[in-house]
Amino acid sequence: MEEVPYHPLITVTPESVKKVRQMCEIDDVQKIKDCLDIIEEWISKQDHLVEASKYITRNLLERVFLIAKGSTEGTKRRIERLLTSRGMMPELCMNRTVEEFETQWDVVHYVPLPKLHPVDQSRVMVTQFLTEKLDPFNILSYFRYCFLIGEYRINYDYTPSERFVIDLTNIHFGLLSKLNPITIKKSEVLCTEGIGTKIKGIHILNAPPFIDKLVFILKQALREKVANRVHVHNSYEDLQKHIPKEILPKDYGGDDLSVAKLSERWKETLRTPEARQLIKDAEKMISDESKRQTAKFNEEYMGMPGSFRKLTVD
Template structure:
């Protein structure tokens, strides 16, 4: 545990690490041997060699964990991830923190500091700031979520993610601004590229138009993830999924408020450390001109045709 980087906004205890490793039947020796084998393979991939030289060592272990502790699955995910990042620059590349200063005026998006004890997931909270619903920008939201998510990869050690969206301050204009094509691209990159296990998407404080909103969101999600979308009518129902002890106080929990967490994350993402991570992340893409077996087959991860078939009534 001591060799893993830690961050106070992403608390990971020794017990959390133990549980995650036991879930995939991993120990330190197996992890070390597996990472060595993955690294040896990585360096021999001409189209990924520059990525390997740039990557932080801890990042490889996180991606190995997200690949269920499988060497072959990790190789597959690495190839997918760094190829897909290059194919989706609108979602995850060319980022700097100043890009999101305006977003922070209308949105709060923060990971909760403690893991959900029931399933070792990291919970991501979204709030629209009161009176700012008309400023909603789907692409900016997705880009910021990947900025935070890729920063998390250097410190986190979870078995999956849960996304909580508080709809209290939203208006019907949000429905008109949802873009299922952007959502689908983001979900594919998240689950097929990074290997994130999305354990749940939770809507709170549902407005009268929530059914319309849910219908559009489901168009941008594949079946398994769409089936994990929940609309909670009460906080008591919500607490059955996510433990009160890790939730912010405005949701009946014991943790710091989302506003306080947002301030801490803003300060964190302005640091030289974060700036360096973001700068390196912008370069983590495959060089397809050096791929040994020709052009990457897009059908490998199911993108072709999936964007063009969406309709929004």
């Protein structure tokens, strides 16, 4: 079994790999290899997945295997969902370039923290608003960038779950008009049902006076299980009860690099030829529905038809 590829911004230690495998009950390395061989052979026989499979690396496949808790059949379903849901929601994950996000970078940071959570081995993602001038901010562009980071990161990371920290410093009431519940819902579906990410928590910091309205919009757009994991913290000390300071940025009383510094390093990384190629390859990871032998994946797996249209915000 190959080692997890090294990345300067995504720390994965041999101890972390061991813990994650134990948590997912798949610490038998030979079993992992054998199962991945079976899954690769299965994909090669699915006409609608063959072309997309050329861009699924062994590393990526093992990450999906982790998320499926070592289930071969579960991994097959996850691959189906990943490749099909990406094609169903191209506005979130297709036709992207790094340059597209330069305007958003003036308004908001979005970065993975380098170290995994020591307890549950989740990766912590931080959103930090930089200015009260929110005109350039676009919720769809924001999620497109989130998924771009995620699809790049999955080639190097080794985690079955994620936590999200959202710093609302500089936010005013005008943000509410930019929160499209349908876009939020689609993003959650792609994240949890398509990619299969387990969301351990959404942690809100520096909440504005209208936080109840903001949380209401979030909870209406999210599944109940995820909505119940939204936490509003009144201090950084309170946040540290959930996320230890040794992995948090200096911004929040932590020991690691500032969010601004991490953001700059991520921008540099995403501009490299290697990253651009991975982003380009991700564009091709969609199923060819014209060759699918079974129909109605949307209804059977995603439950999406009509569900978005029923979403309302008072």
